[in-house]
Amino acid sequence: MNQLWIFLSLTVCSWASFAQLSAQTVSAPAAGKSEIKRAHPDRIQLATGAAFAPDGSLWMVGLNANNRLFVQSSPAHALGVWSNMKLLETGADEISADGENRPKIAFGPHGWVVISYTQPLTKPYTGFIRMLRSSDGGKIFGAPFTVHQDRQEITHRFESIAFDRQGVLHTLWVDKRDMPPRGAAQKYAGAAIYRNESADGGASFGSDIKLADHSCECCRIALAPNPQGQLQATWRHVFGEQTRDHAFASLSSSNALHPAKVVRSSYDEWQINACPHHGPGLAPDFGASHAGYHTVWFGIRKVQGRDEAAMRYARLSSQGEPMLETVRTLPDQRAEHADVMAFENNVAVIWRSSQATATSLKAWISKDGGRSFQIKILGQTQGPNDHPRLAQSGSRMVVVWRLMQEAQVHEINF
Numbered sequence: 001m002n003q004l005w006i007f008l009s010l011t012v013c014s015w016a017s018f019a020q021l022s023a024q025t026v027s028a029p030a031a032g033k034s035e036i037k038r039a040h041p042d043r044i045q046l047a048t049g050a051a052f053a054p055d056g057s058l059w060m061v062g063l064n065a066n067n068r069l070f071v072q073s074s075p076a077h078a079l080g081v082w083s084n085m086k087l088l089e090t091g092a093d094e095i096s097a098d099g100e101n102r103p104k105i106a107f108g109p110h111g112w113v114v115i116s117y118t119q120p121l122t123k124p125y126t127g128f129i130r131m132l133r134s135s136d137g138g139k140i141f142g143a144p145f146t147v148h149q150d151r152q153e154i155t156h157r158f159e160s161i162a163f164d165r166q167g168v169l170h171t172l173w174v175d176k177r178d179m180p181p182r183g184a185a186q187k188y189a190g191a192a193i194y195r196n197e198s199a200d201g202g203a204s205f206g207s208d209i210k211l212a213d214h215s216c217e218c219c220r221i222a223l224a225p226n227p228q229g230q231l232q233a234t235w236r237h238v239f240g241e242q243t244r245d246h247a248f249a250s251l252s253s254s255n256a257l258h259p260a261k262v263v264r265s266s267y268d269e270w271q272i273n274a275c276p277h278h279g280p281g282l283a284p285d286f287g288a289s290h291a292g293y294h295t296v297w298f299g300i301r302k303v304q305g306r307d308e309a310a311m312r313y314a315r316l317s318s319q320g321e322p323m324l325e326t327v328r329t330l331p332d333q334r335a336e337h338a339d340v341m342a343f344e345n346n347v348a349v350i351w352r353s354s355q356a357t358a359t360s361l362k363a364w365i366s367k368d369g370g371r372s373f374q375i376k377i378l379g380q381t382q383g384p385n386d387h388p389r390l391a392q393s394g395s396r397m398v399v400v401w402r403l404m405q406e407a408q409v410h411e412i413n414f
Helices: 003-011 015-021
Strands: 025-027 043-045 049-052 058-063 069-074 104-107 113-120 127-134 156-163 169-175 191-198 209-215 222-225 231-239 243-250 281-285 292-303 306-317 335-343 346-355 358-366 374-381 389-393 396-402 407-411
Touching (some): 043 058, 049 104, 049 389, 058 396, 113 169, 127 169, 156 222, 169 209, 209 243, 231 281, 243 292, 281 346, 292 346, 306 335, 374 396
Parallel strands (some): 222 281, 281 335
Antiparallel strands (some): 025 043, 058 069, 104 113, 113 127, 156 169, 191 209, 346 358, 389 396
């Protein structure tokens, strides 16, 4: 039986259960900070973020064994040879580094570097989106600050960050400020996607802007540029009462008064009142024969009357609509937490696959824009490990895979 289906069957009782059980963690000494509201306060959180710097070096951000935020870098000519961990000062902040709710790093123009993370608050499943900023290429980072204007003790979690081609920093997150009061007759499915913008590399931010109502509560948000360099987003969305498929929207189409136009980008028709903590991936497809996007996602759909749980791949139009003839299931029943990168006709779908105590890192490689693929095994481990994290600089694509003792870098060769 599909391992993902077993996992979902055991944990579907609430979206909170998915959030608590999804991360790969291991025992570690206590951090010595103030009391934290975590499901497993005595375990290391391996979830990391990775990105290329303008000089071609690869950077990684995560938590060390004492739950301290760190950055490391690896030179362009020797990827995988990491510098010593540089610890960053985050005061009394607790930091989520758990599955899809992980620290992230992004590089912009003018030496701007930003690191984001979710800070859990006292109430369960609440948080603030926090950020550290550097204006000298990452040599010195300032103190952390809260990105959004709303300061209620509610859900502000699962942020994503990116600079667009104009150098504007965009931050998106899952937000529950629009939930009706408890006991109210009005119902509100899921949460919402909110965002804001900074034109000065995180020194200041505009107002909080609603991108869309009725997102799923705890899945990552994927971002990719269009040909003009404007960012597009996709996320797991609640359609109707409890259909959990995926939505697509352009950040440029929303403002403080009007949410964006939401386009449905998957049609699994998965009926579930829970969040699987398993968000989509998105990559631009600007090939000569097609302008649009590549996407991957996890879902359960009916196939010949039976539930089929699987990771799936498809191409999207430039407006985000699925090209249904391109939908296909990844060739691994145990595939989980897939993501996708692309450059011209080269496409790489990456995932991890676990059986018993062994985990494999796999890639599905296409040289023809996603029309055909070949599968490769990039690495294997017997121990705890993070989801694969992708980083790209033009045609150069790598996978950062953090294990207990090391962070591996696997370059994708086409």
